[in-house]
Amino acid sequence: MSTIRLAYRLLHDAYGPQGWWPAATRSGVADAWEIAVGAVLVQHTSWKNVVRAIANLESAGAMSFTAIDAIEPEALAQIIRSAGPPNVKAKRLKAFARFLVESHGGSMDALLDGVVDRKIALERRSQLLGVHGVGPETADAILLYAGGAPLFVVDAYKRRVMRRHGWGDSTAKYDEVAAFWRKRLPNDVKTYAETHALLVRVGIEHCHASRAKCEGCPLQALLPNSGPLE
Secondary structure (H helix, E strand, O other): OOHHHHHHHHHHHHHOOOOOOOOOOOOOOOOHHHHHHHHHHOOOOOHHHHHHHHHHHHHOOOOOHHHHHHOOHHHHHHHOHHHOOHHHHHHHHHHHHHHHHHHHOOOHHHHHOOOOOHHHHHHHHHHHHOOOOOOHHHHHHHHHHHHOOOOOOOOHHHHHHHHHHOOOOOOOOHHHHHHHHHHHOOOOHHHHHHHHHHHHHHHHHOEOOOOEOOOOOOOHHHOOOOOOOO
């Protein structure tokens, strides 16, 4: 068994299935639009702050793409300020809503249609990367979790785990890091989604930016003999 597959097994055994995308609305189920909103809002902030922002959007009756497209940026910024920087996030949300209207008739179903095919997924990814404030991580998260696209999300948690364990080149370009993981995991969308969620959890609980808290970490046994690399 490869080291990466073993890491997945250890994380899954320790934490169980994560069942992402985590719901933030009162319905308790994250639909495609909520996933997109969450993926934009979570940039450079904690999920706790995103949950508060989405709750505020619901309370204000501004959770739909039509509401976000129509609302004034300043008003939207006030609603989502918990996920700050509010003016930046408001501009990005409005850009995404406008893109959805102009390119896909305001339909997440249209955006996600056929993305289980990797070729189509990459075409839609290219479209998303043309939207203000949508980078590779955000685009891949939307397509993977909302559409079941065979894409792998790369984030700071993943790079940190790679660096400290000496797995591949954690400083490589985004697409190179994604390819590193895809090549070593089963070619399965559910595994991609679970691996990302599990690595986020281990990053939050153990692999902190300031220092590694290795005691009790499911991946501790896979560290180099000298300990975590910095």
